[in-house]
Amino acid sequence: MDRRSFLRKSAMGGTAAAAGALAAPAYAQGRRTLTMVTTWSRGLAGVHDSAQYIADRITAATDGQLTIDLKAAGELVGAFEAFDAVTSGQADMYHAADYYFVGQHPAYPFYSSVPFGMTALELNTWYYHGGGQELHDELGQIFGLKSFLAGNTGSQTGGWYRNEINSPEDFQGLKFRIPGQGGEVLSRLGASVQNLPGGEVYQALSSGAIDGTDWIGPWADEAAGFQEITKIYYPAGFAEPGPGLSLATNREVFDSLPQSHQTVIEQVAAAANIWTWTLFQSNNAAALQRLQSSGVQLLEFPESVWEAFGRASDEVQQQYMSDELYKRVYDSYMASMADSADWVGRSEDTYQAQRNRILGN
Structure with missing residues (x-):
């Protein structure tokens, strides 16, 4: 895959490709309105809140000179x-x-x-201080985007299942909703993987169109209502230990903004990164207790399943190494993760283990 092929694919793919030129930004008496679209249905706990936080803060920080018109998934x-x-x-x-x-x-x-991959802490470390942001910008240039990290859900779960997972063979023929490389991993284990938008997952699980799903974590999952359908829940998963969310602006639009407004977008994205992460952390523990009280079983995957996840994950990541930019991102990411894990393992992990032992947590 080369960059020209990616540009052609982006220019031709999707319903948005019919627009042959940039839509004229909306102006009114010196004010400008930018339209933000999202992958979240309006009201999805945490993720839609993150997008709304960004829209509100950019508008407020510029005293309305730059207004963000948020369109949730399906609205535009x-x-x-x-x-x-x-x-x-x-x-x-x-x-x-x-x-x-x-x-x-x-x-x-x-x-x-x-x-x-990385936890939220490790991702932020790589992004802001390990070269991750520069590579994100290089990736965005291929498609005419200016991108920033703008949220994190913290550690996500292993998902909801109709039946327990006792061995890797239990994924054979399983209809499961999971995006990204995690979906490719389960496909290699024999699952029939679907990548559904968040707003469609409850209905698919309720109707039997899927046998299980990942989503985010106890708070967002409880709000989605998955506990009404199944009581089998795996709090720890392999695919999403600290997923970042991104804010990406059309680069021509971004470059046309005054420097002060560009800085506001960058700084609000960084603020949203921390705000969203802590929003999930502040709600997850109580939500997990409520789920348990409602009869949800909290299970762990056996070691044989974790090992199968690991083998398939390596196969998925290695298949893209022929792409030069992918390999540079991969190498940078893995080097930063190794450094972070070494320090955190010697400091925070040891401290928390001793704290929990002493305090009885």
Whole structure:
């Protein structure tokens, strides 16, 4: 895959490609309105809140000189059409998990989550101080985007299942909703993987169209209502240990803004990164207790399943190494993760283990 092929694919793919030129930004008495599309249905706990936080803060920080008009999934374009809408100019910016756009370039999942990848802390460390942001910008240039990390859900779960998973063979024929490289891993284990927008998952699980699903974590999952359908829940998963969310602006639009407004977008994205992460953390523990009280079983995958996840994950990541940019992103990401894990393992992990032992937590 070369960059020209990616550009052609982006220019031709999706319903947004019909727009041949950038949509004219909206102006009124010196004020400008930018349209933000998202991959989230309105009201999805945490993720829609993150997009709304960004829209509100940019508008407030510029005293309304730059107003963000948020369009949730389906209000202007479908959830998975957000990328093409912004690259073509049908919309000005998107808020999304970039692993939804693995079809545009295989390196995009590194800015959300990859199997056995980074926690939220590790992702932020790489992004702001390990070269991750510069590579994100280089990736965005292929498609005419200016991108920033703009949220994190914290550690996500292994998902909801109709039946327990006792061995890798239990994934054979299993209809499961999971995006990004995590979906490729389960496909290699024999699952029939579907990548559904968040707003469609409850109905698919309720109707039997899927046998299980990942989503986010206890708070968002409880709000989605999955506990009404099944009581089998795996709190720890392999695919999304700290998924980032991204804010991407059409680069021509971004470059046309005054420097002060460009800085506001960058700084609000960084603020949303921390705000969203802590929003999920502040709600997850109580939600997990409520789920348990409602009869939800909290299970762990056996070691044989974890090992199968690991083998398949390596196969998935290695298949893209012929792409030069993917390999540079992968190498940078893995080197930073190794450094972070070494330090955290010697400091925070040891401290927390001793704290929990002493305090009886």
